Amino acid sequence: MTMKFEEKCGDNGSLVGRNQSYPGEKHQPKGKPVTNGEAEFYAKQEANGKCSVPRKRLNMYTWQEIQRHNQEADQWLVINRKVYNVSSWADRHPGGRRVLNHYAGEDATDVFRAMHPEPDIVQLYLKPLLIGELAPGEHSQERHKNAQSSFLQHDVGHLSIFKKSKWNHVMHKFVMCHLKGLSANWWNYRHFQHHVKPNIYPKDPDIDMGPLFLLGDSQPVKYGKKKIKYINYEKQHLYFYMVGLPLLMPVYFNLQSMQVMYLRRYWVDIAWVSSFYIRYFITFGPYYGIFGTVLLIYLVKFLESPWIAYVTQMSHIPMRMSTEENRDWLSTQVLATCNIEQSFFNDWFTGHLNFQIEHHLFPTMPRHNYHKVAPLVRSLCAKHGLQYVNKPMLRAFGDIVRALKKSAALWVDAYYET
Known part of the structure; x- marks a missing residue:
């Protein structure tokens, strides 16, 4: 089951999450959200005030869902409990497409840390690829x-x-x-x-x-x-x-x-x-x-x-x-x-x-x-x-x-x- 996760700016501008959907939010198959005008207006309203960073809604996924995306043209992977869709970016990966494909549908946290000595810089590339995170009840890595x-x-x-x-x-x-x-x-x-x-x-x-x-x-x-x-x-x-x-x-x-x-x-x-x-x-x-x-x-x-x-x-x-x-x-x-x-x-x-x-x-x-x-x-x-x-x-x-x-x-x- 795919749940919704919202990133919301608190009073200090930091990001905090809560399990709640936007009013008027609809869902497509496979848990992908789609919003109508009312939901977008609601999101903009809550982003006003002291918050300077617009809120970004994230899906929450189970390992069962993530592991289905392990194909050549459909690659998801997990790093530090965050879920990334690297399908369209794989050809531009400096380490080559196949390295990402080898970890598609898996937790790639350890290999990411081992192969990237400056993860803060890599985060700039990861940010646009972020689509969600592991559901609260899911292990950080696959159970076995x-x-x-x-x-x-x-x-x-x-x-x-x-x-x-x-x-x-x-x-x-x-x-x-x-x-x-x-x-x-x-x-x-x-x-x-x-x-x-x-x-x-x-x-x-x-x-x-x-x-x-x-x-x-x-x-x-x-x-x-x-x-x-x-x-x-x-x-x-x-x-x-x-x-x-x-x-x-x-x-x-x-x-x-x-x-x-x-x-x-x-x-x-x-x-x-x-x-x-x-x-x-x-x-x-x-x-x-x-x-x-x-x-x-x-x-x-x-x-x-x-x-x-x-x-x-x-x-x-x-x-x-x-x-x-x-x-x-x-x-x-x-x-x-x-x-x-x-x-x-x-x-x-x-x-x-x-x-x-x-x-x-x-x-x-x-x-x-x-x-x-x-x-x-x-x-x-x-x-x-x-x-x-x-x-x-x-x-x-x-x-x-x-x-x-x-x-x-x-x-x-x-x-x-x-």
Whole structure:
């Protein structure tokens, strides 16, 4: 049932609410209000006097109603008990449309806090999208979620927040496009999805490696039952060394980045990436020629690729992969990630990404602060019965291959099942 909520200015100009409808107010299906002239006149009258802010009427919604709006063209989400309709704005979202779609019909409070270090600025964009709030009897999160696990953004927020400015945006373009030769927009939209829904199939693009690799427990069985055999997946743990490690950066990432830039017309990124290749040809062209310079570019990427593959995949591939289960923020991140033991070498080698759990819980936190919050995260996981996985680096390297081998065995059983 949809109830009415009115925001009314008190004597001090603050907004207060009361459960009451305007005189003459009518309702359309799905709880959307429509007012006649008498109601509008009444609203204007009550807005006079000491109140300088016009009153805004808000609907009140139940979770059952909100969860129906989880389609591509119909997206509602909840932040701090407020209900927002982001359907028409999704295409302009700086983090990409799909990130919003992944949380349509759900509570997005924790992910909002984690991904937006300056929520006051974002409120300017949220204000026009506000359509209502949760009814008083409704839980702040969906009933099956553990709301007590949401303390982290409050208690350690001072370690996470940093000032953002246009220079952050320019620096990101410089590093990703000019120094790495990859589209910054492509990386953002891909990586944001991975952070908000890690190891959730098909929402996390990082675990959709078909037809090259089958990951987790469900994808291999699905391919096997459908008799899909693009390659011999039984050997995928072996060709990970021959294909996955050396070709992730120079082939897979580069081709995907170029494809996305072209199809989505990212002209600014195209210009920045062009400066990457121009710089190389100006610097090394006179010595190695065109062909030699191209080889040099891809040699550097070829050498970088195993490091990227190991550092990113050792904390994800061996962990739980599933379809959407709509878990709370803490559980979603901890079940999908693991840490590598802290040491001077491990911190240096991974750039502090050995604290992958903390990196996922606090994506805007400077990496050198991860070790400070790790004990708090570990204790919270113990309190809520979540396994906080922390392993040696060499074992983590081996777990990648062991996980691929396990998935391959599942595919074999399903494929040859009579």
